[in-house]
Amino acid sequence: MTLLVQKYGGTSVGSLERIHDVASKVLNYKNKGHDVVVVVSAMSGETNRLVELAKGISSDPSERELDVLLSTGEQVTIALLTMALQNLGCKSRSYTGAQVHILTDDAHNKARILDIDGARVKRDLSEGYIVVVAGFQGVDQQGNITTLGRGGSDTTAVALAAALKAEECQIFTDVDGVYTTDPRVVPEARRLDRVTFEEMLEMASLGSKVLQIRAVEFAGKYNVPLRVLSSFEEGEGTLITYEERGMEQALISGIAFNRDEAKLTIQGVPDQPGVAHRILGPIGDANVEVDMIIQNVGADGTTDFTCTVHRNDYDKALAILQDTAKELGAREVSGDNKIVKVSLVGVGMRSHAGIASTMFKALADEGINIRMISTSEIKVSVVVDEKYLELAVRALHVAFGLDEEPDNAGKTKY
């Protein structure tokens, strides 16, 4: 008898018919001998409907009241799913975030979970109930309703799994797992049976929308095994674990990419201490998030400075940088918003040299010019012209053998 915490997102509970389907799915797990706690989101479209109501009242609704409003979305779903489970003959009970004491800080609309009192859920489980909990919501120390921000239901599920010491936290979504890369770009992309938390974090931050980054961080912190599965198809999905595989293998998990990048360069900046801060400070003050940062030594005691930002922030960042360039007496500001970032991700890189050079060679063989390079412990990212995105991803997918069946360790050698 193992305990599973399962999370079904807005699309999975998007209609009464789908709620019935989720109930059947949950019952199957229960019938296989598992205890099940289910976390659900608002029915798809519902949160937007509520936000529109709020906008009809005020252009700047208070965050506290917005949380009171939005939290009704999940409350509707827990009641309906519980009714559907009872309709199948299950014992089931629903709980709001407040009712199972999902204690958060008081940062309305983006609260963080501090604690969960699992006593009531455990008692229900021991009496044979399937417990259905509203995702995305909690209460602060004063009993005010809070929400965790969009996608927060993943975090609720992970936090509940941690509090209840669940065997696994299963995130049911509209994809059937984590892939070596986007199957729309590389049809040969393979579903990974396993991936580490660190790899998942790199993949998620690079644009794989499968899981909320916060939920993955949370799972890693509390060692909660996390599995991504499809709501609509059968399958084992992808298990995200905190265990690393054997060190004898150089392991690449996948290739992530991000189409929304733009790059900005300021050239001929006098090379003095504090110059990086004087360049990045005004950009940060304008709430523009900077991704990659590279500084090279230029000629004549000057330096060249390049960074990437989200494409939507390109014009804003360019204007700021031009002001900064004048102040600093820099030579020139240039930019390019037709670039993309492609990244190789894998914990195996830590102990294996040669991965970066294999990557660069594969790109060179296709005539793809690398515009920027940035590396971390488990990732190598390159910036290339937008037009090369698909070619680069496909070339790397082949170069690292990601389309081949994995070996016994569940991972591909290269």
Place this chain on the structure above:
Amino acid sequence: MTLLVQKYGGTSVGSLERIHDVASKVLNYKNKGHDVVVVVSAMSGETNRLVELAKGISSDPSERELDVLLSTGEQVTIALLTMALQNLGCKSRSYTGAQVHILTDDAHNKARILDIDGARVKRDLSEGYIVVVAGFQGVDQQGNITTLGRGGSDTTAVALAAALKAEECQIFTDVDGVYTTDPRVVPEARRLDRVTFEEMLEMASLGSKVLQIRAVEFAGKYNVPLRVLSSFEEGEGTLITYEERGMEQALISGIAFNRDEAKLTIQGVPDQPGVAHRILGPIGDANVEVDMIIQNVGADGTTDFTCTVHRNDYDKALAILQDTAKELGAREVSGDNKIVKVSLVGVGMRSHAGIASTMFKALADEGINIRMISTSEIKVSVVVDEKYLELAVRALHVAFGLDEEPDNAGKTKY
């Protein structure tokens, strides 16, 4: 500085525009120097929408989960009204039933309020907040969400007024007060400035849909002055008080009527002890509510027995009574579902004779035959043929001078 608890029903908050109107209205009271606690219902149509969702899941949804579902309706309204108040520059906070500890028994869908902890509301009021509370809902001892049944928001408002020792509980609705009779029948009907709780109870149970009977009972029990006003027009409405007026006046408050009556008679029943129970028992067992009951001595040691039921229950009750008649050896069962009940209501009757005979004479003068008579301390009811309803109400309205301006005591002499 007085404290008002105001309740706005579903029609009053039925659209975003109306919610803005309610906010303005509430702010007016605040600006006049009152502390205000506002209780709101779900936006009109919302509760039905939620019930339909539940029916889409299960033909027999559990009462506990139905309460989880339905309580979201009021939660949406409190958030929106609070935003609207904040938009007008007010300090305002919303609370669900659970958040202000509206403790109820565990009778889901029809719970009764046991206790309210007003501490949090009082603290907010002392800090200048307008407090907005979800009507219709509470929590039981175990923290399960409960609802008070349809119209329960009136009860929430009264209970809060009692707990906070409010100066007045004001029920805003789509009529501007309690009338001497239905203005659709008697255009000269006058709005009453005051009416007693007992009179209001008789009026309400006789078909005036202005207030929930439970709310009136609750207000009477805790001596909460209750006022009915219009959400849409200015005016003083009708104050419902527990104070009786001077005993020197014979006071009639109004004329109530009920179109949904049907009458059943069983004749020639052997007059033995226990016969009333043998007749009414099977009817009660079939969940048919009996209103008036009359037993007359008949000829030959037999008795005649007549009762009235809701017109919808007529066929069912008739069939039951025919079975009973056979068992008891009664002579005949007859019935009539084209009858109505007209009632004169007023606390003054207690100390004044002659009211009933004035009533009977007024009806006789119009040639209206009285089929049944029933009296209570503050009411005289007659059953007449359906076709006479309007004529009877108008004749009585004139006979008791209800269309005349009240005297100084705020009531009409006759």
